[in-house]
Amino acid sequence: MPRSPRPLTLDALEPTEFKFDLPDPTNDHIEELEFQQKIDQAWLVCDRFDLQTDIWRGRILRAVREHYVQRSSSEQQKLGRSFLNWLSDREISKTQAYRLIELADSADTLLEGGHIEPEDINHFSKQAFVETAQAEPEVQQLVSDAVKRGDRITRREVRQLSDDWTAMSSDLLPEEIREKVVDQTIPTRYVAPLVKHLEKLPEAHQSSIRQAIAEQPDLDTLKQATGEARSLSRYLEAAPQVQALNDESIDIENALDEAMRLGCLNSAAELVNQAAQLETAIVKLYTTWKRVNSLSGKLYEDTGASTPHLRAMLKSLERLSSDSLEFYFGDPRGDNFSHTIRVKLEDDRETSID
Structure with a gap:
């Protein structure tokens, strides 16, 4: 039976000193320029260190994910392990893990494409590196040229080069x-x-x-x-x-031309945009109202005289679970500016959303 590999401890690692000579913030005699230069230098080192660390974390996570993907569901159950279990044990969210894997994929793509060399990563801020990986190949080449000149690449430089390419091409x-x-x-x-x-x-x-x-x-x-x-x-x-504009008698293009002729295009565009948002809000309001109504009904059936506080809560929520919704806009006590909003919801068929 093969021996299990000895766990790697901090003592087994080569010690590395990570220390800065930060300026004394209480020193009134230090020049402002000198103070900012030292702070910026320390910040850049942290930024570079953070980027390289996250790239390797992404590669590690990718290796773990692929390790479990190659195993069938039955094998994972037998082992009692999966990629999500592995993440949970280390208190890493799925979103965070896939963001790091995406960063590692981006780094490998840029390296394999010949746009940057491993040592070039030190020229990037973390956000600039991500945006470069997501940019058009031509922009990546412009960034690569800037790196070869020894330029420090921040998010601003990437966006500037992207704008330059867009404007010229x-x-x-x-x-x-x-x-x-x-x-x-x-x-x-x-x-x-x-x-x-x-x-x-x-x-x-x-x-x-x-x-x-x-x-x-x-x-x-x-x-x-x-x-x-x-x-x-x-x-x-x-x-x-916008469903309200589905009437065949409405000519959207001609309405647009008229708005442009009158110089009120922005108002027309904002009106249509708000109308679309309003219809979306109405659908969300309706589905939420049905859910509140359903839960209120079920809870009412499970309560009785022995649960006076639950019954009191249900009584207070009737204004939101009945056909006529009522709520306050502003201060509900009426001490300051406020008014009551009432909305009546009607459905042409009875449904239940559980």
Whole structure:
């Protein structure tokens, strides 16, 4: 019978000193610049150490997961172990575990793709590394070039490089705007949001916005076009979800054109968006009300004179379990601004949600 491997203890590990020479926060004679430089240096070391540790934790978790995945359910039952059991023993949530595994997968993808070398990880902040792994391959290459120059890569640098790529590569921008980006007359951070919203629009709306900024390629026009594209995308995304607009006599596109002609596109888009949210809220209210009603009925059947406090609680909740809901908006005691809201719910068929 093979011997069990000896458990690894802290004493078996090579001791490593993790210590900083932090500036004395009570020293009134230290220069502010010197203090900030020392603090920033210590912070960067922690950030780098945290990133590398989490990548290896993700690899460990991935190995454990694959170890149990290869075993059948019957084998796992025989062992009395599974991946979730393993996580539970170490007080690691499933969400946390898969986030670390995703980070490890991202690291391996960047390394195997040749975008970075193992030592390059030290140039990244943790969030910047994650965003780089999720970025387009062209952006990853730009980040790689910046790392090779010795640049420190933070979340801001990744987003800036992503904006640069979007502004220079998108076919949705007119040539007049591209020229402004090249000569740095218009910063790329104003161009990227416009492209993202334009990508959601039909060709007809894209063309009208492109024409407007081509005729007047300045920053104010660009900002206005971005706002219009944002409102258009919100309107077109929300309108099909609103049941109240399913009437065949309503022409959503013509209504949109009229709103644009009157200069009230943003209000129309917000109205449609709020209507979609209201319908969703009504459905959630109804299902929750049915659940409250069902539970109240069951609890009432299980109570009696021996449970006066439970009966008192049920009595108080009748305003929420009956057909007519009643609750206060604001201060229920009426000392400050408040008013009562009443909602009547009716169902064309009787159902029970257990």
